[in-house]
Amino acid sequence: MYRYDIHDQTLVDERVAQFRDQMERYRAGRLGEEEFRPLRLQNGLYIQRHAPMLRIAIPYGMLAGSQLRALAEITRRYDRGYGHFTTRQNLQLNWPALEDVPDILADLAKVQMHAIQTSGNCIRNTTSDQFAGIANDEVEDPRPWCELIRQWSTLHPEFAYLPRKFKIAVSGAAQDRAAIQVHDIGLRLWHNADGELRVKVLAGGGLGRTPMIADVVREDLPWQHLLTYLEACVRVYNQFGRRDNKFKARIKILVKALGIEEFRRRVEEEWVHLKDGPQTLNQAAVDAAKVHFPEPDRRPVAESANEDFDRLRAENRSFARFVTNNVTDHKVPGYKAVTLSLKRREHAPGDVTADQMEAVADLADRYSFGEVRVTHEQNLVLSDVPVDELEALWEELEALGMANPTVGTLNDIICCPGGDYCSLANAVSIPIAQALQERFEDLDFLYDLGPLDLNISGCMNACGHHHVGHIGILGVDKKGEEFYQISIGGNSTDDASLGKILGPSFFRSDVPDVVEKVLEVYVSQRHEDERFLDTYRRIGLKPFKERVYA
Structure with a gap:
């Protein structure tokens, strides 16, 4: 998974120092409420019904075990010992003290995490398929493309004050598991008959007060032009989206008002000024992003392990139920992806305690190369579990109360x-x-x-x-x-x-x-x-x- 380079780390550290100064000035009365509001929103800080709420970014839903442990410690030190995973693959703290937020951001920065652009009228955290890179129906791994979008959109000076929040989702599989049709922009990666990568661009989807399904803006965009075409789309929205009524400010309202043909025409017109410009992608840029998502060093799994696995399913009804609902096929024979349910009556859906976070981090280290995924269904995934270790993992999950075999059912609310x-x-x-x-x-x-x-x-x-x-x-x-x-x-x-x-x-x-x-x-x-x-x-x-x- 992606690791910060010196530029990422410097940016995040400087952002923490900047917000610490802003918080000090606000608490001293040198910044008024209206002046402070956009500053806190730029750092994921809301004021909710009972307390502040801090939304922490989890880019494309991927966490290292060390990051999950850090989140556990943060919830203990600054909150009430639990966090809430959202449908945007982020984590929310519901009870932090306002004055502690700069310290929380500093602790996040130590493990290459942040809360930048998790709120406000900007391009939010890009989301994707929780099985990206491992799904057996995948055409193209979307994670490097999500990372390129993250780098392009983070603190983009032109898009810091959009008419309204803006959400992008990317799918690279035969089956859409990223809900791209109900995002402001949805991207589908596919290959043409010559094996060349293309991008299907959809715009104008979204839920909220006026729910809409997205329309296709461009069916077969060459991958080299992904960022410039995205920039053209957001520019058109930034220029023509409504700012007089927040309930009519999303891009879906603009697309509906103009009609998809006129919206497409304006995007193409804007793209003329951007196409083949400095943000045009080349193979070197894509390869540099792909380097951050290497294949783990998976050991070979004996064919007999699959036979033992099938026999265990036949003999153990509880295990069989878990496998049917919580275990997903993998692109590599002998491996599975395992979904950990966060749906139990004693907790709100998506809530997870600090103890559970640490336990999952330990399981990730032992069974899944130290990697955890967050799903937009508010569950967690261990992405690379050998078949011959599934029973042992299941037994540990049972002890943690996280083996609820109901993923994808009515109870997976x-x-x-x-x-x-x-x-x-x-x-x-x-x-x-x-x-x-x-x-x-x-x-x-x-x-x-x-x-x-x-x-x-x-x-x-x-x-x-x-x-x-x-x-x-x-x-x-x-x-x-x-x-x-x-x-x-x-x-x-x-x-x-x-x-x-x-x-x-x-x-x-x-x-x-x-x-x-x-x-x-x-x-x-x-x-x-x-x-x-x-x-x-x-x-x-x-x-x-x-x-x-x-």
């Missing part, structure tokens, strides 16, 4: 912090997730339902991605009371779709019953081997609505 923490939320999210996990905890029932995404957001900002959940739940406010709106049919993968609202919203106590009725319709109407989304798309919204509101 995506959930924002909601009204328990966020000052923007209309309603709580975490208690809804916990009530649903309690109602639908029977593993046989979960497995019979098959793959099912349930996403919860506490407000229209959609941090829980409820619009693209197969079942989406949105907290709404009605005259000071919390209600919940249910939508059905969303999806964030290749055939992306936005969920449709079922009907009038429900009391908090009614939500588990409503979800149960939705599932009853699915179970009674589905064809053999049909997923929830398939059944919904075949029969439509009406049968679900009739059952729920009968």
Whole structure:
């Protein structure tokens, strides 16, 4: 994984010193609240409902074991001994003291981490596939390209004050696991018939108050022009995006207002001034980025290990369930990727304690070359586990309470912090997730339902991605009371779709019953081997609505 060079380290260290001075001036009263606000946002610092919140960047979701240990120590020293992994593959601290933030940033810098551009109207942390570099359906490893985008976008002077926040996702596999169609810009890496790398560029996707699926701006961009074309796209947005209304300021509103043809024309017109310029990529630049993502020194795994693995699955039902849901095939025979569930009723989805962080770091060192991935489903991944060590890993995860065999099921809930923490939320999210996990905890029932995404957001900002959940739940406010709106049919993968609202919203106590009725319709109407989304798309919204509101 990427390691800082002297330029990266100098930039981050200088940023820490700069913010320490800004914090001192603010606390001394020499900087007013409005002057300090953009300065703290540039360093990932929010003021939430009960305390400040610090969002820490995890570029393209990759962590070294040493970094995870540092995060554990930071949560103990400066917070309440846990952190929250988000749908942006970042980590949030929910209880840091304002005056401690410069020290936290300094500790992060010691392990090549930061909070730069995790908030504010700028280009945010680039996200990608959690199985990048190891997936057996991968066409091109997206990580070096994410790194090139990180270097280009970090403290870009032209894009420090965009109309609104800006998010980029990159996928390099046959199956989109990075939700590129619901980002401001989504990039798909592919090869043409001659084996040449091309980039499909999408723009105008996003969730929030006005959810939209992205449109294709350029189908076959040569890789050499990736950064210049991105610059053209963001320039057009920066120039023509609305600044008079923050609810209409995202690039999706601009693309919709102009139409994709006119937006494309303006990007191409702007690109004329950038194409073949200094930011044009060459093979040397790409190779330099790729050097930071070397293949680990994997030992050969004997063929007999696969036979032992298959026998163990057949003999041990608990292990078999774990493998079916939490273990993913690898591009290298004899290896697997293992997803560690962060979905337990006693914790909010995505929360992980300092002790668990340290334990996962130890497991990463022993089983996965010291590497941990963060998923946008708010779980963790050990990317390179030999098949003959899977049983031992599973046993250790069981002891940690992190072997919950429900990844990809109804109980693998995506959930924002909601009204328990966020000052923007209309309603709580975490208690809804916990009530649903309690109602639908029977593993046989979960497995019979098959793959099912349930996403919860506490407000229209959609941090829980409820619009693209197969079942989406949105907290709404009605005259000071919390209600919940249910939508059905969303999806964030290749055939992306936005969920449709079922009907009038429900009391908090009614939500588990409503979800149960939705599932009853699915179970009674589905064809053999049909997923929830398939059944919904075949029969439509009406049968679900009739059952729920009968």
